[in-house]
Amino acid sequence: MALTNEHIINKLQEKFGEEVSGFSDHYDMLTFVAPKELNLKVLNFLFDDDELRFRFLTDLCAVHFPDQKEKELAVVYHLHNLEDNVRIRFKIFTNINMPTVYTATGLFSSANWMERETYDFYGINFVGHPNLKRILNVEEMDYFPMLKQYPLEDQTRIDKDDEMFGRGGMIGFGTDKTTHRTVIESEKNNIGEDIV
Amino acid sequence: MSEQHIKLPEGSIEKTTTTLNLGPTHPATHGVMQNILELDGERIVSTEQTIGYIHRAFEKIAERRPLYQITPLTDRLNYCSSPINNMGWHLTCEKLLNVNTPKRVDYLRVIIMELARISDHLICNSIVGVDSGAYTGFLYVMQYRELIYEIYEEVCGSRLTTNIGRIGGFERNFNDIAFQKLQKFLDEYPRVLREFENLFTRNRIFMDRTMGVGAISADRAMNYGFTGPNLRAAGVDYDVRVHSPYSSYEDFEFDVPVGTTGDCYDRFLVRNQEMWQSLRIIEQAFKKVQEFKGTEAEIYHADVPEYYLPEKEDVYTKMEALIWHFKIIMGEIDMPRGEVYKSVEGGNGEVGFYLISDGGRTPYRLHFRRPCFIYYQAFEELTKGSMLSDAIIVMSSLNLIAGEMDG
Numbered sequence: 288m289a290l291t292n293e294h295i296i297n298k299l300q301e302k303f304g305e306e307v308s309g310f311s312d313h314y315d316m317l318t319f320v321a322p323k324e325l326n327l328k329v330l331n332f333l334f335d336d337d338e339l340r341f342r343f344l345t346d347l348c349a350v351h352f353p354d355q356k357e358k359e360l361a362v363v364y365h366l367h368n369l370e371d372n373v374r375i376r377f378k379i380f381t382n383i384n385m386p387t388v389y390t391a392t393g394l395f396s397s398a399n400w401m402e403r404e405t406y407d408f409y410g411i412n413f414v415g416h417p418n419l420k421r422i423l424n425v426e427e428m429d430y431f432p433m434l435k436q437y438p439l440e441d442q443t444r445i446d447k448d449d450e451m452f453g454r455g456g457m458i459g460f461g462t463d464k465t466t467h468r469t470v471i472e473s474e475k476n477n478i479g480e481d482i483v
Numbered sequence: 484m485s486e487q488h489i490k491l492p493e494g495s496i497e498k499t500t501t502t503l504n505l506g507p508t509h510p511a512t513h514g515v516m517q518n519i520l521e522l523d524g525e526r527i528v529s530t531e532q533t534i535g536y537i538h539r540a541f542e543k544i545a546e547r548r549p550l551y552q553i554t555p556l557t558d559r560l561n562y563c564s565s566p567i568n569n570m571g572w573h574l575t576c577e578k579l580l581n582v583n584t585p586k587r588v589d590y591l592r593v594i595i596m597e598l599a600r601i602s603d604h605l606i607c608n609s610i611v612g613v614d615s616g617a618y619t620g621f622l623y624v625m626q627y628r629e630l631i632y633e634i635y636e637e638v639c640g641s642r643l644t645t646n647i648g649r650i651g652g653f654e655r656n657f658n659d660i661a662f663q664k665l666q667k668f669l670d671e672y673p674r675v676l677r678e679f680e681n682l683f684t685r686n687r688i689f690m691d692r693t694m695g696v697g698a699i700s701a702d703r704a705m706n707y708g709f710t711g712p713n714l715r716a717a718g719v720d721y722d723v724r725v726h727s728p729y730s731s732y733e734d735f736e737f738d739v740p741v742g743t744t745g746d747c748y749d750r751f752l753v754r755n756q757e758m759w760q761s762l763r764i765i766e767q768a769f770k771k772v773q774e775f776k777g778t779e780a781e782i783y784h785a786d787v788p789e790y791y792l793p794e795k796e797d798v799y800t801k802m803e804a805l806i807w808h809f810k811i812i813m814g815e816i817d818m819p820r821g822e823v824y825k826s827v828e829g830g831n832g833e834v835g836f837y838l839i840s841d842g843g844r845t846p847y848r849l850h851f852r853r854p855c856f857i858y859y860q861a862f863e864e865l866t867k868g869s870m871l872s873d874a875i876i877v878m879s880s881l882n883l884i885a886g887e888m889d890g
Contacts, residue, residue, distance in 0.1 A: 346824070
C-alpha cells in the first residue's frame with residue numbers, strides 16, 4: 288500500500304495530538320510544524336515507525352523570519368522515505384534569543400555537517416552536537432552572516448580602496464586629486480531605488 | 484632498542500603518531516580542501532577535514548538576485564557538470580512559477596544533462612586512474628570531454644560554467660553543427676569508452692588498489708546521506724531520474740546500475756556503467772528530437788513570455804519581446820508565494836534546491852542541497868585504518884568537488 292499524505296497526518300496526530308500542526312501540501316510536499324522541544328521525538332517516530340520509515344535526511348537548513356516574534360528562526364528538515372518514495376518537510380521554530388534545538392546527529396550521521404552549516408550561518412545551537420563549530424566561515428567570525436539584518440555589500444560602492452579588483456580603481460586611477468566624496472554625498476539623497 | 488636517543492624535555496609526552504596536512508593546495512586533493520591526517524606509520528588513525536576555502540556565500544547572494552541571475556551561481560557548484568545544476572535550477576523555478584515545458588525542450592534538456600553526466604563521470608573515473616598511477620586513460624578521454632564542451636559551446640556559447648538555458652527552455656534552438664557534433668560523439672565515444680574500460684576494469688594493479696578500499700555498507704551510506712553513484716555503488720538503487728522523474732525522464736528506457744560493496748572499485752564500475760546508460764538515453768532522446776517535424780521542430784522554449792527571457796535579436800526587432808525583456812530585467816515580474824523543493828540527479832547525487840518565495844522579485848531564501856558537502860563527512864569512516872595512499876583514491880573516487888562542498 289502506498290503511503291498517502293492522509294495516512295501520515297493521521298499517524299502523526301494519533302501520536303502527537305494537537306502538538307503537530309500546520310499541515311499543508313503546497314507544491315506536492317507535505318509540510319508540518321511541531322514545537323522545537325519535540326523535534327527529536329517526531330524525527331524518531333518518523334524514522335522508527337514501520338509504515339512511515341522516513342530514514343533518509345535529504346536536507347537540513349534554517350530560515351530567518353525577523354518579523355515573526357518569538358519564532359524568528361525556523362529549522363527545516365527534508366525527509367525521504369526511499370521505499371515508498373515519499374518526501375515530507377518538517378519545520379520547527381525557535382526564538383532567536385534562545386536558539387537551542389536538539390541535534391539529530393544521533394539519528395542521522397549526515398546531520399553532523401548540515402547542523403554545523405546551519406549553526407555557522409544562523410547561530411542555531413544544536414544541543415548535544417559532537418562538534419558544533421563553524422564549517423564554511425572562518426572561526427574568528429563573530430556574527431551569523433545569513434541573518435536578515437546583515438545586508439549584502441552594495442556592489443556599486445566606491446569608497447572602498449580596492450584598485451586591484453577594479454572597484455573604485457577607474458575613478459582615482461593615475462591621479463591623486465580625485466576624491467570619492469562628491470559621489471558619495473550625492474548618493475545620500477537616493478533612498479533605495481526611489482529617486483528623490 | 485631500549486634506550487631513547489633523543490632526550491625530550493622534562494614532562495613532555497611522546498607522540499607516537501605523525502600529523503600530516505594534506506591540502507589545502509595539494510595536487511591530490513583536486514580542489515581546495517584540507518585533510519589533517521593523523522598517521523601511525525602509513526596507517527590512518529584519524530582525519531579531520533577543513534572546508535570552506537572557496538566559500539562564496541551563494542545563498543546570501545541569491546537572496547538579492549532575480550531568478551535568472553542565480554543560474555550563473557549554480558554553474559559554480561559542481562563545475563564538472565554545470566548544465567545539470569542549471570537545468571535543476573530552471574526546473575525549480577518552473578515548478579514555482581507553474582510553467583510546463585514542451586516535450587522537445589524536455590528532450591533537448593535530457594541530451595544536455597546526460598552529456599554533462601558523461602563528462603562528469605569521465606573526469607572522475609579517469610582521475611581515479613591517475614591517482615592509482617595510470618595516466619593514459621585520463622589523457623585519452625580528455626578529447627571526448629572536449630567534444631562535449633564543443634556541443635555546449637554551440638548551444639550556449641560557453642564551455643565550463645555554462646549558464647545554459649533559460650526559465651522555460653533554451654536561449655536558442657540547437658543549430659545543425661550542434662546536432663552534427665552530437666552525432667559524431669555518439670558514433671565515436673562508445674569505442675573510446677570500451678577501450679577506457681579495457682585499460683582499467685580487469686587491470687591487476689588497478690583492482691588491487693581499489694578493491695575493498697573505502698568501502699561502506701548500504702545502511703551507513705544512507706545514514707550519511709549518500710546519493711548518486713556513491714550510494715548506488717553501496718547497493719541502493721536510488722536515482723532521482725527514476726524516483727521522481729523530471730524533464731520527461733519517464734519516456735526513456737535505461738537501467739540503474741548498482742554495486743554491492745560500496746568500495747572505490749564499485750564506484751568506478753557504477754560510474755562507467757552509468758556512462759553507457761547515459762549514451763543510451765542520449766540516443767533515444769536524439770531520435771525523439773528528430774521525429775519532430777515542421778513548426779514543432781522549431782520549439783525550443785515554453786510559451787511563457789512573462790518569465791522567459793526573449794532572444795536578443797527579437798529584443799532589438801520586436802516590440803513585444805522588448806517589453807517583456809524590459810519587464811523581466813527591471814524586475815516588474817513578481818514570483819508567486821510558496822516554497823518549493825526540487826531535486827535532480829546530478830553528477831554526484833541529488834542536487835536539490837529549496838526555494839522560499841515571499842512574492843517578491845528575489846528568493847526569500849534559497850538553499851542548495853549539495854551532495855558533495857553531505858557525503859564528504861563520511862571520509863573519516865571510509866579511510867580509518869587504511870593506508871595514506873588509499874585516502875587519495877577514496878577522495879578522487881568520491882568525486883569531491885570543492886565548489887560543490889563550499890556553496
